[in-house]
Amino acid sequence: MEKKTKEEYVHPLLEVKDLSVSFRMYDTGLEQYDLKVxxxxxxxxxxxxxVAVAGSSGSGKSLLAHAVMGLLPENAATTGEMYYKGMPLIQKEKEQLRGKEIALVPQSVAYLDPSMRVGTQVLGEKPDQRKRKEQKEVFSRLHLExxxxxxxPFQLSGGMARRVLVSTALISGADxxxxxxxxxxxxxxxxxEALTCFRExxxxxxxxxxxxxxxxxxFHVADRVAVFYxxxxxxxxxxxxxxxGPEALRHPYSKALWRALPQNGFVPIPGFQPYAKxxxxxxxxxxxxxxxxxxxEKPIPMQELRGGTVRCIHAT
Known part of the structure; x- marks a missing residue:
């Protein structure tokens, strides 16, 4: 089968629109309130x-992953829309697709089952020869003997455990x-090497x-970068x-993020990211x-500008 060019992939595989996530919390006196994060x-x-997702800690990057995978806790509530291959992505579909068509490389190595050997976690219970061969090739690339x-998992170093998690997604067959x-x-x-594997x-x-x-x-492997704040x-x-550089960017925070990189002067900006409450x-x-x-002080929508999208009324 002839491989498609990027231009031929017109429609998003995954589309997230106006996603909001709130957690039911308890205040003093056991009064409940919803904390929108x-x-x-x-x-x-x-x-x-x-698509690379950048932003400081607490900007919602991991919560996005958990929302797409359907892994949010019971006290979470979501609004907005998600579509996968053009169809609504609701909780039932998330549970059916994850680990098959949608794979997660989790942030914490604690996601590895401590009671199960690494090979079983990577390959599943009854892997075929093709999958075994693929696992050996991926392990070799990631310098896993x-x-x-x-x-x-307890016998792995932190870096080895991280590479095992990456290899699990690489051979999952997920879209x-x-x-x-x-x-x-x-x-x-x-x-x-890990990022090169994702690029491939x-x-x-x-x-x-x-x-x-x-x-x-x-920046060197992604096609687009989404900045969260x-x-x-x-x-x-x-x-x-x-x-x-910053002249090509649109949002003041994106420009500040670029200037904060060590190779760009490590320039901080005053203030701090606001608390969700x-x-x-x-x-x-x-x-x-x-x-x-x-x-x-008014609601700011996303708008198209110079080949990208930005949430800023002063962007040029």
């Missing part, structure tokens, strides 16, 4: 594409891979959402814009933004 978040990914498949911080604990060579999967027609703090590495999407831009009105970045005006 994600609000009006938008993102999509096509086959043949890697053959005997590792006979070990238990959509959500990699939540797959590179911490890996040296530079292994981090690059995308080039073969898979769709990859890459959640990462190693954004300077992600305080639980919402503030910009989605081609990765080349991040390589070119005390979000400002309108633009969530406004209290830290040098361009803020009274108009920024």
């Amino acid at each position: 994600i609000s009006n978040l938008n993102i999509d990914v096509k086959q043949g594409e890697i 053959e005997h590792v498949e006979r070990l238990y 959509l891979i959500i990699a939540d911080e797959p590179t911490p604990g890996l040296d530079l060579e292994m981090a690059v 999967m995308a080039d073969e027609g898979k769709a990859v959402i890459l959640i990462t703090h190693d954004i300077d590495l992600a 305080a639980g919402t999407t503030v910009e989605i831009a081609p990765s080349k814009d991040f390589r070119e 005390a979000l400002p009105k309108g633009c969530l970045f406004a209290p830290r933004c040098p361009n803020r005006t009274e108009e920024c």
Whole structure:
């Protein structure tokens, strides 16, 4: 079968529209309230594409992964829409698809079952010869020796456990891979190799959402970058814009994120990301933004601009 070009993948494999996630919490006196931690978040990914998700801790990156996988706790409530292959993605479908058509590389290595050997967790109970061969090839690429498949998770180093999690997704056969911080604990060579594997999967027609703090590495393998701030999407831009620098970017936070990278001067901005219980009105970045005006206190929708999308009325 002839491999499609990226331009031929027109429709998103996964589309998330105006996603909001709240948790039912208890205040003093056991009074209940809903804490909204994600609000009006938008993102999509096509086959043949890697979309990197960047942003500071607490910006909603991992919650997005758990929401798509249907792994949120019972006290969570969601609004908005999700579509997978053009069809509504509801909880029942999430449970049927995860581990099959949708695979997660979790952030924590604690997701490995401590009572099960590594090989069984990677391959399943009754793997065929093709899958065994694929597992050996992936292990070799990630510098995992053959005997590792006979070990238990407690016998692995942190970096080895991380590579095992990555290998599980790589041989899953899933059409959509959500990699939540797959590179911490890996040296530079292994981090690059892991990201190269994801790039190859995308080039073969898979769709990859890459959640990462190693954004300077992600810029070189991703097609687009989605920037999250305080639980919402503030910009989605081609990765080349991040390589070119702040003049090519649209949102003030994206520009600040670029300048905060060590190779770009490690320049901080004043203030801090707001707590979910005390979000400002309108633009969530406004209290830290040098361009803020009274108009920024109104709801700010995402808008298309220069080949990307941005949530800022002052973006040019």
